[in-house]
């Protein structure tokens with residue numbers, strides 16, 4: 072956290088105003104093969120899963136090593152490179168906290184070999200089942216039940232540009248993915264959403280829409296956040312009624328093309344790495360399951376300097392507690408904010424005790440309009456009802472309050488702990504998020 076920087080410096084380094092965090096759409100290098108990957112087979116400890124490998128086994132790139140969930144509601148997980156399985160055990164989840172899930176660790180072999188591609192023509196199930204087998208992370212239930220299909224080509228986070236990178240650099244594959252997605256889901260139309268201000272991207276998408284039957288282009292005045300799809304799916308499960316639309320991203324469309332056209336499993340993902348601790352913001356292809364710490368080191372982040380790391384961007388990215396976890400399949404952004412961390416012996420007793428100085432900076436920056444320190448104090452006093460009244464469930468976990476706090480208080484971590492105590496109150500959470508988005 073760089074809350075101790077003088078205000079004028081902090082403002083000039085803040086994520087929104089930092090011009091360095093603009094990531095060029097064309098920068099799509101491949102990060103070299105990491106020493107190891109950690110591939111989780113569960114999202115929550117109680118989720119079912121299947122392990123297909125044992126410790127010591129040699130695996131090839133693209134070989135299936137397990138599934139998240141069990142048939143018919145499952146998603147296959149594949150080895151992103153060839154190597155040796157070094158552990159099948161409980162590991163901390165990328166969301167951290169108390170959450171430990173079953174994961175497979177694979178160490179890279181010096182020589183890389185790929186498992187043979189499995190074409191769709193040799194598969195006995197339907198296309199959606201094939202996509203599950205290829206490990207493409209989609210909301211399969213919503214894809215078949217929702218009334219319409221949309222591709223969100225807007226970018227809500229200022230530091231993420233994976234969508235533009237896919238469309239500008241892989242337009243043919245993207246167009247092919249749209250055709251395959253319609254064929255797989257039975258939808259006859261797809262709507263592409265583009266931000267009205269993105270003229271170059273809009274022109275590229277218009278050319279695609281003119282060529283591919285059933286594809287429409289709609290310009291929107293504001294970017295749409297990624298949280299809309301989980302919210303719609305949740306509402307669908309609560310109400311039992313079909314969601315008005317299912318929203319996918321260009322990265323998923325590209326993965327659909329690679330799976331159905333080329334028989335390639337989902338073993339790589341495009342990620343934007345940015346933030347004031349990143350010397351050169353970049354958008355790179357990563358091996359699935361690469362530990363976060365290795366990604367950041369290779370991006371040039373030095374750790375006493377990095378104060379806060381979020382999966383996503385500065386606005387909606389959730390705080391991370393462990394950098395040893397492997398990157399999840401749906402992650403498109405890593406945000407590392409610069410920190411100014413004094414060694415303990417050089418901190419005054421005041422800062423060692425991390426007292427709130429009532430400066431109000433956390434209130435000033437909070438996009439949810441709550442008073443973060445008020446929520447945190449109620450959580451610390453174990454007064455759940457009072458913390459709910461103070462807006463505990465309105466918190467978007469963007470981390471901006473912790474980012475600016477001069478006392479370096481772990482505000483988001485405490486808020487997250489408070490939220491864990493509210494399990495079973497998800498409908499209240501959805502209500503609060505909708506309220507925040509519509510205000």
Ligand code: SF4
Pocket residue numbers: 433436437438439440441442443465466467468469470471472473482483486
């Ligand atoms: S993390 Fe929550 S409380 Fe803190 S600024 Fe973001 S929305 Fe507000």
Ligand code: SF4
Pocket residue numbers: 426427428429430431432433434444472475476477478479480482
């Ligand atoms: S929690 Fe931090 S930012 Fe908020 S009022 Fe206290 S010292 Fe200031």
